[in-house]
Amino acid sequence: MLARTACHARRPAAAAFDSRSAQTFKAFYATIRSLRQAPPKPEVDDVDPADNDFIMSILRANPSLRDTRSYLASFGPRPVKPVEFKPTIPVPEQNSITAESRPLHIKQPHTQTETSPVIASILNPVFRRTSLVKLQGPFTDRQLESIARGMVYLEKLGLVSVIVVENDNIPRGDDRERAAIVEETMRVVSALEKQGAKARPVLGAVVRLGPKPGDEDAAEAQSHPVPEAHTFPSDLVHIRSALRAGEIPVLPPMALDSFCRSVRINANDVIAALARGMVEAASQEPKTQRSSGSSEIPAPVEDEIDLTPMRLMIINKEGGVPSYARSGMPHLLVNLASEYHYIKDTFDPEWKSTHPSALANLSLARTCLSYMPPTSSAVMVSHRSPSSLIANLITNKPAVSSSLPHALLQGNRKLEFHTPTLLRRGLDVRVIRSPADIDRPKLKSLLEQSFRRKLDEAPFWDRLDKCLDFVIVAGDYAGAAVVTTEQCPPDASPDFSPITYLDKFAVLPSHQGDGTVDFLWVALHDESYGLGLPFSANPNGGKEGKGDGRDLVWRSRANNPVNKWYFERSTGHLRMGDWILFWCDAEKRLKTEEGRRGSAGLSYLEQWEHGRLSVWSDVVFKITSSWK
Structure with a gap:
């Protein structure tokens, strides 16, 4: 071990590492230490306070700048078309009246002034959107109060709920079934109104049993799950009326059967029919009434609402x-x-x-x-x-x-059974292992859009042809993780296996923030440092958790804004000038070592970790850039 370390010290990259190791030893192993120590039990003061304050609930959401921009794009004031100024006082011709005889005041006829769209957007800056809510009880009065408070908070932020009430304790086919479900609906209405909201019970059936006419022959029936109920835009008049009046519509799970009788059905069928029907109804509205169709605001902001549901919320026990x-x-x-x-x-x-x-x-x-x-x-x-x-x-x-x-995730106190x-x-996720199977134009476009740089194609493809391990692709190249296999130096210890190197990790700007990043990283975990563990057997077209985990290594510029995200997901990191070296330890190896040591746990630095940073840094920082 000493001889190998001395050999590494002769290389420039290794020498740089040794020179600053005394100062940075604790820093780059901080993440390892946090992973290997059991998290402290939360004190009483650490427990989240009760959800009884609107502002505190927003602060606890801890939105990023991107999250805030996305929220404002959905709920902020709509763009207003500039209004040309036109004088309302008629100007007489120059030679028809003299300056001396021109009247000092001209009375205008009284007209009713309409509210300016700009003023309306300032007075009420929230553009309202809709959500579908399944309230799956039974709930006590206290539980219903908490749920109603959440609905009111959402309404303040611009999301108006369309609530379908279900109570699993109400037996089906009972003589009092209808009366009981109507009574449950009125309980929800009462709870909402006690929290200061305006609610409207919609007790008549707004959906119809059975698939929509034409679904049997429609091509979309092959690609979409077809609900067991349907609705037409004319059936939504009561829901639309309530939403425009600023009221929360609350519905029992009722539907019209083929004999036009109102019968109780599964709430899931009502929700699915409403999701489809509200989307179709919104698509038939004039473009000026839809949030994405026009830059004008034709009516006061408080009268507008987008019927397309943007959230589905299933609240249960x-x-x-x-x-x-x-x-x-x-x-x-x-x-x-x-x-x-x-x-x-x-x-x-x-x-x-x-x-x-x-x-x-x-x-x-x-x-x-x-x-x-x-x-x-x-x-x-x-x-x-x-x-x-x-x-x-x-x-x-x-x-x-x-x-x-x-x-x-296992030790985080925020991860509980009611998380x-x-x-x-x-998106579909798949693993490609042959360079010939890569759609090169699409991958090139993805990398250039994500990194906003021009790819140096010839050396990049040549490098992948020689050392590609695998590429994980999300959707139609909406995201990709390119992983290569890098050989250790000839004078390195035979104990060191080839390096699994994350060469590129990219997501299209249009898919950043929609979960694609997490989907991609989970698949990357399952194909590299998470191999061999039961929770890595996800269906991503790869090894499905079978095999031995491998350390994953990658580099990033020190000023890369994504580094904060990398810090949270890496096992450790090492700062080297303008670069940061990140790595994720093979989790199966850590668990095996822990099992050997029993209650003693892992040591600060394991024997197999000595010298590997010198090898990694020597190899990784010699990889040439892929950009022009």
């Missing part, structure tokens, strides 16, 4: 979907395009008693999001977390990032 990767703790972020079937297949039968409606709600989210805009999301949340709804609205992100190291599950339509 059980919370999110339990995860096989976290011993029953909830999924944080679900990519429905690639994970839906796998989550259903790995659902533990024991969870059916604790989460009886989890799979049905997962299917509901998939159906609704297939009709809603791509930027929409669904959240499954317990009644205990009303402030999570605000955080989801402002950031459109999960409460805890799913791409954080598993050790942090919400965020669901997105998502």
Whole structure:
């Protein structure tokens, strides 16, 4: 070991490392130490306060600058077309009246003044959007009060809820079934009004049983899950009226059957029919009435509302979907395009008693999001977390990032059984292992748009042909992670295996903030440093968790704004001049070493870690740039 270290010291990069190791030793192992030590138990003062304050709920959301911009783009004032100034006083001809005889005051006829769009947007700066809410009870009065407070908070921020009430304790087919569900609906209306909201019960059926006429022959029936109920734009008149009046519509799960009788059906069918029907109704509105169709504001802002639902919220007692990767703790972020079937297949039968409606709600989210805009999301949340709804609205992100190291997720006090599950339509994720299978024009376009630099194509493709390990692609090259295999120097110890190097990690600007980054990093974890662990068996077209984990290494410029994100996900880092070297330890190796040492835990520096930073830095910083 001493001989190898001395040999490394003769190389320039290794010498630079040795010269500053005494000063930076603790710094670049800080992340390792935090991962390997058990987190302290939260003190009483560390526990989040009760969700009883609107401002505190917003502050706890901790939105980034990008989150704030995204929120303002959806809920901020609409752009106003400049109004040309036209004089209202007629100017007489120069030779028809003399200056001496010109009247000093000209009376104008009285006309009713319309509110200026600019003034209206200042007085009411929030552009209102809609969300669909499934309220899956039974709830106590106290629980309903907490939920109603969350709905009021969302309304203040511009998101008006269309609520469908369900009570699992009301038996189906009972003589008092209709009266009981109507009574439950009125309880929700009363709870909302006690919190200061205006609510309107819509007790008549607004959906119709059965698929929509023409669905059997429509091509979209092959690509979209077809709801068991449907609605027409004319059926939504009461919901539209309530929304325009600033009221929250509250509906029981009723539908019209083929004999025009109002019958109780599954609330999921009502929600799915409304999601599709509201999107279709909004598409038929004049462009000037839609949020994205015009730069003009034809009516006062408070009369406008976009009928297209941008959120689906499922509020119940059980919370999110339990995860096989976290011993029953909830999924944080679900990519429905690639994970839906796998989550259903790995659902533990024991969870059916604790989460009886989890799979049905997962299917509901998939159906609704297939009709809603791509930027929409669904959240499954317990009644205990009303402030999570605000955080989801402002950031459109999960409460805890799913791409954080598993050790942090296991020990983070914010990850609890009632932590919400965020669901997105998502993108397919696949792994490419042959350079010949890469769509080079699309990957080039992705890299140049993401890095905003010109790719030096010839040496870049030549390098991939020689040392490509794999490429993870999200969607149609909306994101990609390029990983290569770098050989260690000839004089390095035979104990060092080839370096798994993250050469490029890129996401299109249009997909930044929609979950693609997390989807991509989770797949990268599963194909490299997470291999060999049961929670790495995700269906991304790769090794599905089988194999031995490998250390993942990459570099980033010291002034890269993404470094904060890298710090949270790496095991450790080393600063070297204008660059930072990051790495993620193979998790299986760490667990094996921990098992050998038992309760003693891992040491500050393991034997197999000595000298590896010198080798990594020597190899990684010799890789030439891919940019012109």
